[in-house]
Amino acid sequence: VVDDPIPPTIEWHEGRVRMIDQRRLPGELVLLEAATVEELCAAIRDLAVRGAPALGVAGAMGVALAAEAGLDLDDAAAAICATRPTAVNLAWGVHRARAAADPVAEARAVAVEDVERNRRLGAHGAVLVPVGGRVLTHCNAGALACAGYGTALGVIRAAHEQGRAPTVWVDETRPVLQGARLTAWELDRLGIPATLVADGMAAGLMAAGDVDCVVVGADRIAANGDVANKVGTYGVAVLAAHFHIPFYVAAPTSTVDPDCPSGAHIPIEQRPPEEVTMLAGQRIAPAGMAVDNRAFDVTPAALVTAIVTEEGVARPPYAESLAALCRWG
Amino acid sequence: VVDDPIPPTIEWHEGRVRMIDQRRLPGELVLLEAATVEELCAAIRDLAVRGAPALGVAGAMGVALAAEAGLDLDDAAAAICATRPTAVNLAWGVHRARAAADPVAEARAVAVEDVERNRRLGAHGAVLVPVGGRVLTHCNAGALACAGYGTALGVIRAAHEQGRAPTVWVDETRPVLQGARLTAWELDRLGIPATLVADGMAAGLMAAGDVDCVVVGADRIAANGDVANKVGTYGVAVLAAHFHIPFYVAAPTSTVDPDCPSGAHIPIEQRPPEEVTMLAGQRIAPAGMAVDNRAFDVTPAALVTAIVTEEGVARPPYAESLAALCRWG
Numbered sequence: 001v002v003d004d005p006i007p008p009t010i011e012w013h014e015g016r017v018r019m020i021d022q023r024r025l026p027g028e029l030v031l032l033e034a035a036t037v038e039e040l041c042a043a044i045r046d047l048a049v050r051g052a053p054a055l056g057v058a059g060a061m062g063v064a065l066a067a068e069a070g071l072d073l074d075d076a077a078a079a080i081c082a083t084r085p086t087a088v089n090l091a092w093g094v095h096r097a098r099a100a101a102d103p104v105a106e107a108r109a110v111a112v113e114d115v116e117r118n119r120r121l122g123a124h125g126a127v128l129v130p131v132g133g134r135v136l137t138h139c140n141a142g143a144l145a146c147a148g149y150g151t152a153l154g155v156i157r158a159a160h161e162q163g164r165a166p167t168v169w170v171d172e173t174r175p176v177l178q179g180a181r182l183t184a185w186e187l188d189r190l191g192i193p194a195t196l197v198a199d200g201m202a203a204g205l206m207a208a209g210d211v212d213c214v215v216v217g218a219d220r221i222a223a224n225g226d227v228a229n230k231v232g233t234y235g236v237a238v239l240a241a242h243f244h245i246p247f248y249v250a251a252p253t254s255t256v257d258p259d260c261p262s263g264a265h266i267p268i269e270q271r272p273p274e275e276v277t278m279l280a281g282q283r284i285a286p287a288g289m290a291v292d293n294r295a296f297d298v299t300p301a302a303l304v305t306a307i308v309t310e311e312g313v314a315r316p317p318y319a320e321s322l323a324a325l326c327r328w329g
Numbered sequence: 330v331v332d333d334p335i336p337p338t339i340e341w342h343e344g345r346v347r348m349i350d351q352r353r354l355p356g357e358l359v360l361l362e363a364a365t366v367e368e369l370c371a372a373i374r375d376l377a378v379r380g381a382p383a384l385g386v387a388g389a390m391g392v393a394l395a396a397e398a399g400l401d402l403d404d405a406a407a408a409i410c411a412t413r414p415t416a417v418n419l420a421w422g423v424h425r426a427r428a429a430a431d432p433v434a435e436a437r438a439v440a441v442e443d444v445e446r447n448r449r450l451g452a453h454g455a456v457l458v459p460v461g462g463r464v465l466t467h468c469n470a471g472a473l474a475c476a477g478y479g480t481a482l483g484v485i486r487a488a489h490e491q492g493r494a495p496t497v498w499v500d501e502t503r504p505v506l507q508g509a510r511l512t513a514w515e516l517d518r519l520g521i522p523a524t525l526v527a528d529g530m531a532a533g534l535m536a537a538g539d540v541d542c543v544v545v546g547a548d549r550i551a552a553n554g555d556v557a558n559k560v561g562t563y564g565v566a567v568l569a570a571h572f573h574i575p576f577y578v579a580a581p582t583s584t585v586d587p588d589c590p591s592g593a594h595i596p597i598e599q600r601p602p603e604e605v606t607m608l609a610g611q612r613i614a615p616a617g618m619a620v621d622n623r624a625f626d627v628t629p630a631a632l633v634t635a636i637v638t639e640e641g642v643a644r645p646p647y648a649e650s651l652a653a654l655c656r657w658g
Contacts, residue, residue: 174501195620196614198503198561203561280608286517292525297529
């Protein structure tokens with residue numbers, strides 16, 4: 001869409017992978033180009049590009065870069081998959097380009113399909129948002145987490161486009177502040193009313209009756225419906241259950257991992273401690289402080305009201321509903 | 330105590346109020362002096378001094394400053410109490426100095442008594458910490474929140490001194506990062522093993538069985554046991570209940586407000602949005618972003634396992650146990 005207020009997150013451009021450098025937002029909208037697999041892997045590791053569906057596109061485009069350079073595709077695939085272990089889409093995108101006769105064409109197709117899929121996902125999810133609904137979201141599952149449009153924010157965006165007039169509580173999402181930096185930026189561009197809050201404010205908001213539903217994305221969904229997503233998601237899910245508020249997960253079927261029976265099998269990435277102890281180049285904790293900085297947590301399926309995919313809405317029991325939507329076996 | 334690894338948070342020194350400037354920690358240990366009521370009010374508003382028991386001392390010393398300057402004490406008392414509405418100790422300290430024949434002597438007595446009271450509180454609470462217990466705490470209820478020794482950290486410190494070998498999970502506590510900046514600094518000085526985590530990590534830690542109890546402070550406790558404390562506390566309490574982990578509140582009886590029947594009557598302070606949108610002079614959210622920055626939330630008494638005071642440990646029903654400990658009526 002030419003006049004989309006949010007430019008493409010990641011695209012193939014003249015033999016390179018061109019991405020919005022998400023580390024520079026919200027201050028500056030800067031594009032970053034990766035000409036080699038090494039450059040792309042660095043962009044993934046350093047979170048210039050992040051978000052499960054966007055990582056799927058990045059994985060496919062990384063294989064395309066390797067193919068164009070005449071490199072060994074197995075080596076390239078292994079290097080790309082090793083950058084971030086939790087999001088299953090990365091390996092899924094790598095596999096798609098790896099298995100195609102024309103990896104470049106396939107990688108471009110992955111990006112185009114992603115946006116189209118997110119629009120369908122949004123349409124399925126929009127009806128779950130009450131008219132005038134106050135939606136709380138955590139992290140960024142928007143256009144910036146995908147090739148475009150977004151998953152959790154795609155649901156909110158579709159509700160907005162349908163005139164349901166949602167408003168959004170944006171968890172800032174420490175330590176990398178994807179909510180404050182990215183989700184707030186997207187909602188501002190889209191003209192959707194939003195209020196930023198510290199992560200610790202969710203309970204107070206819910207207790208006051210100020211949250212009608214929660215919508216988040218996912219980095220990997222196990223076959224039983226357990227959901228790996230940005231650290232802090234599990235806590236929001238427990239709160240939503242405590243306050244009897246629906247908790248929705250929005251993710252494409254490519255995020256569902258049929259080979260992963262439950263959340264216990266999902267590898268959880270430890271990120272560098274400096275993400276917690278440093279901010280904007282300044283030290284915000286004592287030097288040498290021990291830090292646990294696991295990037296994700298796993299919300300048990302029992303706390304998830306529904307999972308919204310491009311194929312429809314899955315309800316418990318997820319082992320059956322996800323299998324039907326994803327057309328396994 | 331001369332060789333306390335943490336210097337006095339606030340003390341009367343040659344006609345002035347001398348405080349650790351908590352805005353500069355953990356980078357620098359700098360003392361700030363207030364010579365006038367106006368300077369003291371600014372130090373309170375800007376969080377150079379914070380924490381309910383420390384605010385009690387500050388309130389008393391503010392009246393002492395006014396008395397030394399020959400000012401109208403009613404005006405001074407009103408100005409001091411208006412700086413921060415939630416912590417009841419501020420008004421309590423103001424009242425104590427206001428009612429005394431010698432406000433300076435009374436203010437100094439408030440500070441001395443505070444440390445002594447916190448040591449008794451710590452002794453009562455230490456036995457609640459299992460040997461080798463992994464304690465999660467939120468915000469800073471340490472020596473820096475008091476004249477010295479601490480309330481929640483006083484419990485942990487007493488357990489440490491008794492050889493119970495506690496270790497601590499420190500919530501960083503956005504937006505002002507009292508956990509990362511102050512609690513981490515205190516525990517480091519005390520030699521108590523601690524690990525810093527983003528606020529969103531509590532659910533994952535608890536689910537993994539890595540938290541044995543939660544201990545937090547309080548800014549005001551209603552007569553029915555509802556607890557106002559730093560925003561995010563309510564969420565931790567819901568999680569603790571969900572995972573069947575004891576949730577303890579440590580506060581002196583001066584934090585219990587007999588005139589406040591329940592949490593619904595506690596005023597909740599809105600702090601400036603820049604606490605959320607700016608950090609270390611850098612913008613971390615889009616310009617003009619709407620922010621809700623309420624500084625506190627109210628944890629219902631039903632989620633509180635016990636309240637530890639200097640007079641002993643209150644258990645539900647709190648209306649009776651607190652009345653007995655605080656000797657009302």
